[in-house]
Amino acid sequence: MIYERCVNSGAARLGRLCLTHGMLDTPAFMPVGTYAAVKGVTPDELAALGAPIVLGNTFHLMLRPGAELIARHGGLHGFMGWHGPILTDSGGFQVWSLAANRHLTEDGAMFASPLDGSRRFLSPEGSIDVQRALNSDVVMCFDECTDYPVDKSVAAASMARSMRWAARCRTHHADSANALFGINQGSVFPDLRTESMDALTEIGFDGYAIGGVSVGEPWPEKASAIEAAITRAPVDAPRYLMGVGTPADLVLAVGYGVDMFDCVMPSRNARNGYLFTNAGAVKIKNAAYREDFRPLDAECGCPTCRGYSRAYLHHLFRCGEMLGARLNTLHNLWYYQSVMRRIRNAIAAERYDQFTRQFLAGPEGVGTRAAEFFGVATDCG
Structure with a gap:
């Protein structure tokens, strides 16, 4: 090695x-x-x-x-x-x-x-x-x-x-x-x-x-x-x-x-209908998505977001279709890999502290209490 x-x-x-x-x-x-x-x-x-x-x-x-x-x-x-x-x-x-x-x-x-x-x-x-x-x-x-x-x-x-x-x-x-x-x-x-x-x-x-x-x-x-x-x-x-x-x-x-x-979070959460997106978490079982024809995440390049609507994913989850769990998992795993790519790009550009603050201040950082304990402010100014 x-x-x-x-x-x-x-x-x-x-x-x-x-x-x-x-x-x-x-x-x-x-x-x-x-x-x-x-x-x-x-x-x-x-x-x-x-x-x-x-x-x-x-x-x-x-x-x-x-x-x-x-x-x-x-x-x-x-x-x-x-x-x-x-x-x-x-x-x-x-x-x-x-x-x-x-x-x-x-x-x-x-x-x-x-x-x-x-x-x-x-x-x-x-x-x-x-x-x-x-x-x-x-x-x-x-x-x-x-x-x-x-x-x-x-x-x-x-x-x-x-x-x-x-x-x-x-x-x-x-x-x-x-x-x-x-x-x-x-x-x-x-x-x-x-x-x-x-x-x-x-x-x-x-x-x-x-x-x-x-x-x-x-x-x-x-x-x-x-x-x-x-x-x-x-x-x-x-x-x-x-x-x-x-x-x-x-x-x-x-x-x-x-x-x-x-x-196990990306795959386990996916099977439970909890999806990570650039705009924050989506709980696909919620009734609000029943007639939502948008892709899960317009910025995402995964097969799920390229091919299916939120309404379809909502339908699959409500019906207990195994395809729903698969499509959700593909998306969440893609999302996690995309976060890692953004992390690597920020380090390569030597701007990691700025990236961290922006990430935590945005919708992807909502719901975490980790920031205050790591000494990272969530106000980007």
């Missing part, structure tokens, strides 16, 4: 990441394909929308269809028909989300499968083995994510365990040609975040992720955790903020120096 920083605009970074299955410009957003598919969208459509990389989930693919079967397809790329880069989560998030059905030890986590209740064990080494079978371009370390709120002593112990697991992942990954990212933890405590990043840097990884900031914490604490981690992250490696977020979240976090993002 090769990462090259090209331009800085303040702390915002324009870069290029070369992986086994291709190159991507950063900052970049990764659509989430948990089960080797972004719901309702083909790989060719994803490529046409501008997605440079997709995310799959180690834990769920380990359970179904199984890493061995995917390996017989030559890895996840051949299995799902996506030939660009793939990043796989380690399964560590399930250590948190399935807390009621797992037992955690220093060795790893014993889970009750959500499919059939069978007992399954996942360790740092086991997670790396599964991701090796998937042939992920970016392999993530197995880690533990804590609840919010959490006592600092609990967060500290959890973070320390994640750092020990990170060292085991680094050793087991050995000389693989694919990239390995460490995951920064420490909940909302800045000193734990810096301690964690220092530990990861000492171990040495190809990239550095910030985990555990999408579990319900308010923006002031999320912001301080991100800032603390970023200030200690190596400048010559990519930074990945896991599970974040709204378009405004992306714009603001790039201003801290984040390079990569993933989130």
Whole structure:
């Protein structure tokens, strides 16, 4: 893996990441394909929308269809028909989300499968083995994510365990040609975040992720955790903020120096009829759109906006037609990629601070409280 920083605009970074299955410009957003598919969208459509990389989930693919079967397809790329880069989560998030059905030890986590209740064990080494079978371009370390709120002593112990697991992942990954990212933890405590990043840097990884900031914490604490981690992250490696977020979240976090993002929001919101546009959010189920013959977003170049009216999308949603979910998803994913293109263009022009203020002051920034906590005024003057 090769990462090259090209331009800085303040702390915002324009870069290029070369992986086994291709190159991507950063900052970049990764659509989430948990089960080797972004719901309702083909790989060719994803490529046409501008997605440079997709995310799959180690834990769920380990359970179904199984890493061995995917390996017989030559890895996840051949299995799902996506030939660009793939990043796989380690399964560590399930250590948190399935807390009621797992037992955690220093060795790893014993889970009750959500499919059939069978007992399954996942360790740092086991997670790396599964991701090796998937042939992920970016392999993530197995880690533990804590609840919010959490006592600092609990967060500290959890973070320390994640750092020990990170060292085991680094050793087991050995000389693989694919990239390995460490995951920064420490909940909302800045000193734990810096301690964690220092530990990861000492171990040495190809990239550095910030985990555990999408579990319900308010923006002031999320912001301080991100800032603390970023200030200690190596400048010559990519930074990945896991599970974040709204378009405004992306714009603001790039201003801290984040390079990569993933989130289910564009696809999940699309299936629920919540659509992002340059003029603000559209809740397509609302009766106001029943006879609205305009495109969803006149400035958008996606297939949905080029071919269909708001009235038609409203009709599809009200009827429960799967085509509606597909068209909505195509639009939201296009929108997210368009935001990333605008972000990259603003950094290249060295006007990122101005872009951020304009974005937050406009209709796309409406509804976010993040601005005040990131110190960004929404009055463009």
